[in-house]
Amino acid sequence: MRECSGGGPQVLDWSIGNQTCKQVGSASICGQNSVCLDSTTRTGYNCKCKAGYDGNPYLQEGCRDINECTNSSPIHRHNCSGSSTCVNTMGHFLCSCPSGFDLNATANGCMRQHKSENHRSIIIVLGKPPSLVLNFILCELKRRMRHMKNIELRKQFFEQNGGGVLRQRLSGEGPSNVDVKIFTEEGMKKATNGYEASRILGQGGQGTVYKGILPDSSVVAIKKSRLGDSSQVEQFINEVLVLSQINHRNVVKLLGCCLETEVPLLVYEFVTNGTLFDHLDGSLFNSSLTWEHRLRIAIEVAGTLAYLHSSASIPVIHRDIKTANILLDENLTAKVADFGASKLIPMNKEQLTTMVQGTLGYLDPEYFTTGLLNEKSDVYSFGVVLMELLSGQKALCFERPEYSRHLVSYFSCATKEKRLNEIIDSQVMNEYNRREILEAALISVECTRLMGEERPRMKEVAAKLEGLRVSETKHQWSDRYTEPRVNEQLSYVETISAQGDMSSSGYASRM
Missing domain, CATH: 3.30.200.20 (Phosphorylase Kinase; domain 1)
Known part of the structure; x- marks a missing residue:
């Protein structure tokens, strides 16, 4: 960044060529130990040194190994402690212990090996025939070799599972609220x-x-x-x-x-009461969620997403919001789960270009076609969840008649034709909550607009839903509801229905 005379600060932003990394393939100019990254602001690509390397990624041997054992930078310095010794390896480092000690992976320090069993065994064989002594020595050698092999295997798995990278990133600069x-x-x-x-x-x-x-x-x-x-x-x-x-x-x-x-x-x-999907589907739980329960769950999830988008130390886009990723505790309090697909958004950016990931039925159509991810993608997914809470029906079900197979199009069509009574769950609607439910339905339609810019932000959605709980008189969203947009939406949902699922659920494995 530099200051220009007579103007404000300017940021240099550039990329190479007009092809993506996938398109350019091995012809990219990125050097050894570097990775090719698609530019997030324009066409073309950039190069970046891999974790554990530093230098100029555009030179053939420009990215050189960082020696974490001698580096004084708090970002790259090792965290071996106590009597453990740092051993530099290409791209990361290991903490090594002297003979007679094992590495404690929790503290990266050394702890003395237990020898009481060995001493006891040696005492037992004293005075025994030489053949027994020899057999004991061979067995002891095999046991020790297995032990050393297990230690080496655990170290190998530690690095294979990204331990070095994870340790380096968690010990780097920046806020961290979780003691992992x-x-x-x-x-x-x-x-x-x-x-x-x-x-x-x-x-x-x-x-x-x-x-x-x-x-x-x-x-x-x-x-x-x-x-x-x-x-x-x-x-x-x-x-x-x-x-x-x-x-x-x-x-x-x-x-x-x-x-x-x-x-x-x-x-x-451990969250005790399954997922929201389990409760709405009735496959694992017989209890019926009341409207009060459903509204509170919607408010809690909306508030959580608003926090992730606007109040977290680094903005987060979840990217896979669905009923199967909302856990419920013993009080039916919502817990948003499975952040494996989530993205941290830099403060100076509003959207990222990424490989499309999500779940059919919940996937933002704009993100699906452009690959541009922003907070409005979560808004769309939340709108689908709200429709499920209102209707008790799945987001996508090929067992239903074709006209009602896709919940978003079915719900939007019912709203447009003023026949929401057909789709709202009969177990929750009564004469006292009818107005609240109809307004919640309009909010869900707003959230699932085809164009992201026409959807509200999660802060607005959370405030609107909270308002439904405390007030009978609400500002109607229906004046922003126009028929052409609904028709666009109905046709689009059919386009993405034939694509494969790219999702996970619950603790990232509930389906």
């Missing part, structure tokens, strides 16, 4: 009773969630990613980084993670 605890592999096995099938809370495309019991008897949810999917590691790191920026009572709390296993594990607070 590092759990051991042994601790996770004990907590899940060896990943027993009876402990499974849910399964899906992203992996499996287990109920875990920690040594202090606290109950947690442990998410285990699928094997063999490298993209899961990136989402895992992303989720830890995003949740480390968030402290909100309606966001599921991340307690820590385990990096010593073949696939990374995330440990969350």
